[in-house]
Structure formats: C-alpha cells, structure tokens
Amino acid sequence: MKARTSGRERQLPAGGHAPREPGMSDSADDLVWVELRLLVPETDPLLLEPLDDACMQVAPGGFVVEGADVPPGDEPPPPIGWLRYRVYVGEAELEGARLLLAAAIARWPGAELTATSLPEGWRDRWKKWFLPVEITEDLVVTPPWHAERVRAEGGPERQLIVIEPGMAFGTGQHETTFVCLEGIAALGRLGALPHDVLDVGCGTGVLAVGAALCGAQKVHGVDNDPMAVRAAHVNASDNGVAARVTFADTPIGEVDGVYGLVVANIMTHILLAMRDALVARVAPGGLLMLSGILREQEEEIVDAFSGDGLMHIGTIARGGWVRIDLARPPLGA
Template identity: 30%
Template sequence: MAWQQLSLDTRYPDFAEEILESQGALSVSVLPAEGAESIFEPGPGETPQWSRARLTALFEEAADLDAVRLAVSELLPDAAEADPEQDEVADTDWVRNCLDAMAPMRFGERLWIAPHHREVDDPTAVVVKLDPGLAFGTGTHPTTDLCLRWLDGAEIEGARVLDYGCGSGILAVAALALGAREAVGVDNDPQAVRATAENARNNGVDERLRYGLSTEHDVGAGYDVVLANILAEPLIRLAPTLLATLRPGGWIVLAGLLDRQAERVMEAYPGIDWQQASCDGWTRLAGCSKSTAE
C-alpha cells in the first residue's frame, strides 16, 4: 500500500496542523522551513518556534488531497504563501521506524510511556507499553501529554473511565494501569479500535477495557472520568453526548483544542467548574460537575 504526502510552509503551524488532522492526516511532522529563523531560544522540554515552519502530513492512498488543499486555502491565514506539494510515499513500516527511535517518556510522578523494546529503570514506575499502529496517540503531542499528566495526578483508583476518541487507546490503558476499575474506549476509526485492542492486550488490561466504533457502541452513562482528546469543533458538537455520560460529581477532561478555542468549548459544557492547562499553544480543560465540586 502506498501513502500520499502533502507538505506546506506556513507562519501558523498550529492552525495548519489542526486543518490537516481534521482532513484525515494520519501524522503531521513540523520542522523549520528552509531559511527560517528561530523566534526564541527554547527552554528544556520546550518546542522550538520558527518564523516559518514546514509541515508534512501523511494520508491514506485513497484520500482526496484536492479537498485537503481546498481546506488549507480557505482556512489557513497565509494560504497564498503555503505552496502545498504533493508526493506519493512507498509503503514502509513508518510507525515502527518511529518507535525504534522513541525513548521512554515520563508524565508526572509515576506514569511512563515506552515502546515494547525499551525498559524503564524505576521500580516505582507505572509503565504503559505502546504500539500506536496507525492511530493517533504516542504521548509526544502536547494534547496527549497534558491528558497523561492529568491522569497521573488524579485520584483514579477504582474509577470508571470513558475515552471518547481513543486513538491508540493510550489514555484508557494508562488510566487502567494507574488503578481505574474499568474503561471504555470508542473511536470512529477502525484502525484506532484495532490499535486500542492490541495495546490493551499488550498491557494486560484487556479484561477491564471494552472498545468499539463510536457509531456502533453504546457507551452508557455514570462514568467517574470522561476523556476526549479530539478537536475543538467535535468537542463542541459532542457536548450533550459527553455530559450525558458523566456521573454527578465526575470529572471531564477535554483536549485537542488551541488556547484561543478554550472559551468556546467551555461555554458548550454548562455546569462544569473548569481548570485550564496549556502547553505550546494547546489547552487541556479538566472540570468537575458543580453539583458536588468544592
């Protein structure tokens, strides 16, 4: 199977990445554009920013890149200068190549995400072994990072957890590894469901994790924690659905939105006391039902 690749230059990499992912990009890499200058000197663990960035997005062979180009031209502020370039990429195990170079990553005090061939030398560590397959979620993106750090610091022991838009299943599996009683993961992408199933088996939590397509799986209600790491517009549309799954006094954690989108998303979820955290221009919202919140 071949893949399609679309590359473009922009002064607005966060906008461009959001557009490409909303159009079905399987992965998006961000590097400095040719001749770009660094805007500031990054601190430890920070992502560099450049005057112009080069984004490269990978799509399935059947993807309609004309539609992607149209979305870019309509939504990207500097679309006239983006000059998208399209290529075909020969089939390769690009995810495995990425994982081979991936080191274990720590999120908070206890939680680590590691590829299967890497060990964590920490007897107190809670380690999730991850193979994302073709689904989103390795922990490297700020949105996933923010959610994993929230889970590490939350009182998750014995909780019922819903991971809506589960991607690789990283959040559901991490919640179970941290002591959640049971979890449900749903996604609209069959690749994500398969990746979630495999990662659950590899981490020995498959008996406590139910999963399926969001269009076919009735997730029910009464969850102690509801996680949704997707995009701002879907989060707004899904507000009634996600609120209905949350028990009184439960926590809802939303990510995948830019800082500028946080206010609109919060307004779509009445009755929640929000806490906001940010990383590299991305926001995580975590809120508890006002019915029992202190």
C-alpha cells in the first residue's frame, strides 16, 4: 500500500482508499484532476500486487477498487469476474501515470485503461461516500465531516480518530489498518496497552493516534514518506494527542530503544526486508503486530519472524489479509 505501500483499499464506502486530495499543495485547488480507470480480471491478489504498486506510485494518496458487488452508485458495477480501479492524478502527471498503468495491465488481454477529466466539485461528491469505520463500538475512525454525528451517536466511552482522507495511507477503511486498530483497541479495553508504542510505516498516523487514545503514554511513528510524516503530525494534533505522540522519517534501523508494542502495517516484502530491525525494537514481554500481509503470505512471515526470542501467538484474518501477532517473553521467563 504505497499510500503509501502495499495493496489496495477497497471500494468506498466499504473500504475505499481516499483519492488523493490536493490539500498538501498550496496551488492544488487550481489543479485539474483526471480519473484513470482500469478494468482488469479479478484474479489472484498476488498477481494484482504489481498493479497495486503501480497505482500507489502514481497516486500515493490512494485509489479505489470496485468489484461486481460494489454498492449501487452513480454508475453500474464492473462485470462479474472483473475489477474496476479508479486512480486519481493531476493533469501534469497524466502521461507518466498512463504509461506506468498501461504497462502494469498489459499481461491481461481484454484489460482496459481510460482517462476522464473530473468536473469541478467532484471531491465534494466523493465525500458523500466516505463513511466512518467502527472498529469497535467505542473506537471509530471518521473523516471530519462525520465526526460530530458519530460523536453524538456514541456513548460517553466512544473515542474518535478523526482522519482527513487523502493525506496519506490510513483511513481505517482498509482491512490491514482495521485489524491493527482492533488489536490496539482490544488491549486498550483491558488497560493493557503498553506504555511505549512504535508504529512503523505510520502513514496518516491512524494507528499511533489510536494507540494514544487507547491509553499508550508514549507513541512514536516512523515513515519513509515525508508527506505521511507531515500528515501524521497534523492528525495527532487534530486528535489532541500531540503531547504523547511523535513522528519522524527515521529509518527503522536507526530508531532508538525498545517498545512494549511494535505495530507495522507494511507490505510483506518490506516487512521481510526490515525484519531484524523490527525484531530488535520489541521489548522483553512486548508484542509485535504485523499487518499488510495477504493470507497466502502468512506462513512466510511467521517462519521469518519466529525465533530470535519471538513466538507466534496468533493470526487474525479479515478479507484477504492477516495480522500476525508475535510476543517476546519477559526477562527471566
């Protein structure tokens, strides 16, 4: 989700990834936006990964994938057995994006790529479909325009993570974010969230903010994308947890210290590449939660991360994705 990393956030509102909003640039409101549409066969997710990567490369803030089961909207769903990708780019990036995506779908005969300039006001129409995600009854990720209603509808215990979609990856809509937040909320409910939490590949900071809201006292997030780090700062501040949460673009290998919980929602090949650095950051008695992993990649990750004092203690699945939990026994155990 290169949004910045691996896979795809699914169709809005059932799990879409926000189209990039031009809020990160001063002149962005003047940009002309183009929707690139791709129609590709619904096939093995592993075969779709290079296409997902290409989409993330051209539209780091996100893209939408719709299957035949997409809820009724302003147009018919794609045919059964096909997926429709919608990728949003500025006009200046169009030709490069078109080349990259055309190359990524060349393997499938019958796959299509079309481009449509978006009319003024498209972002407002899109917002209508971007709904809050209830992780638990007491923890909801919501875009700002639904925050007031979601707060009013919940009980006094309800915590909101308010995230402006489109700033980076991590709106709660994707299964991989969802399962991490679910784990964080579950520990929080028991008052068992560790004091120190490290969020590797923080994106919008949604997990870091969630951890702080669920009781962690000191949270640090890192991402190799400076735009994500910037977005995460804004989100921590907007959610009132900036005093307990820091972010940086420090490579994981250079992060100091150990943490009671290390959570990393990044693509499998990146997790494998940073394996030693991740393992080294887990404190005695601590937990490592890994996400961004397709079901069929579970064994590879469990094999790679078990050992060096870490034990596989469980796998949580959602959609085609899994979260893998590992634990380091306390000293002297």
